[in-house]
Amino acid sequence: MSAAPASRPVAVIGGGIGGLATALALRAHGLDAAVYEQAEAFAEVGAGIQITPNGARVLNALGLEDAAAAKGLPLEAVEPMDGLSGRRVARFDLGGQPGPPYRVFHRADLIDILAGAARARGVGLHLGARIAAVAPTGAFEAGPWRVPPGLTVGADGVRSRVRPVLDGPGDPVFTGQVAWRAVVEGEAPPVARIWMAPGRHVVTYPLPGGRVNIVAVQERREWTAEGWHREADPGDLRHVFRGMTGRVTGLLAKVDRCLVWGLFRHPVAGVWHRSSGDGALALAGDAAHPTLPFLAQGANLALEDAWVLARHAASGTLDAYGSERRRRVSRAIEAANANARNYHLREPARSAALMALGAIGRVAPGAFMGRLRWLYGHDVTA
């Protein structure tokens, strides 16, 4: 069967970054698409997001280069910092590479760009459309909508309803880490700083409009909340990260609203696509591969998935889609997992690691980009 029967648009479940980008990529490849999102509005949490050159190439291919340039803030460097003393350990320049810049966005701005383009390009946008179950043929019901068999893409995040139909049951596992997020008023240089301390780290970077984004990660045994994230007490945030350098605690002192996430690991999906009868299912983004945030790649990989999925769908079959994506996505996830360990080292490994990092920064300031060329240099749109 054709991957995208002409009888109905490709249905995309989930209107996050992955789902909206998938719908836009399908349109860019000449296919009709409709998005079904459970929320009443396209919205994202009030936090920042880093879009690295590999993800930015997809935004450019979707014709969103000007919008991204208008709303994003280019970063010049990544700076690993000693989270206890406040000392800069190294500076790794992000510039001087071919391709689009590494930018940071307010998430709401990125969602606005994607949703606005989807609306302008004739993507059917259905809000308040919560999908309880989906058939292997891609048929589903959502509120008043009865969607017949056809190609349906699950871009419905970590708790995907589509993934179990393809990959069987399986629950994500708590990693023993939680991430607090907050945005505060303030100016910061155009760099991403990683403040490393035993069992904890904090990432800070500027956002457009004189704001600073904070992601603070803590090792913790349990996550008992029912949801994946919840509103948290800024006092608890300050308590957990007390003892870090005043450069960090000074920022945390300004937090008046924060959210905390349980971080979960889920193996990369084994099956990314299957045809059945008159339709088919496929996965994209966190639904296929939840990604810990320690390499800032979850949304970037979702953007890549969107383009690759659309290219295969337009060719008439998605059979090779999963095999094209799985190895790259797994490599990125392993690299993120390694960062989780390295950022939280305890003595004596910590001092040795900071010293080694400092030496690399002095001798080879281009090392960061060099080590991640496979990631940032990749162009799924080529």
Ligand SMILES: Cc1cc2nc3c(=O)[nH]c(=O)nc-3n(C[C@H](O)[C@H](O)[C@H](O)COP(=O)(O)OP(=O)(O)OC[C@H]3O[C@@H](n4cnc5c(N)ncnc54)[C@H](O)[C@@H]3O)c2cc1C
């Ligand atoms: C602290 C933190 C920092 C991060 N920082 C970065 C970063 O800097 N750069 C980066 O690339 N990534 C980052 N990530 C990861 C990134 O946020 C995710 O990987 C990305 O948002 C996944 O997008 P998605 O569209 O696949 O899923 P989601 O954003 O989870 O979207 C899924 C959508 O599906 C909808 N949905 C779910 N179930 C249903 C249903 N049954 N019916 C209808 N709709 C449904 C949801 O409402 C939601 O809108 C970070 C993550 C965390 C936790």
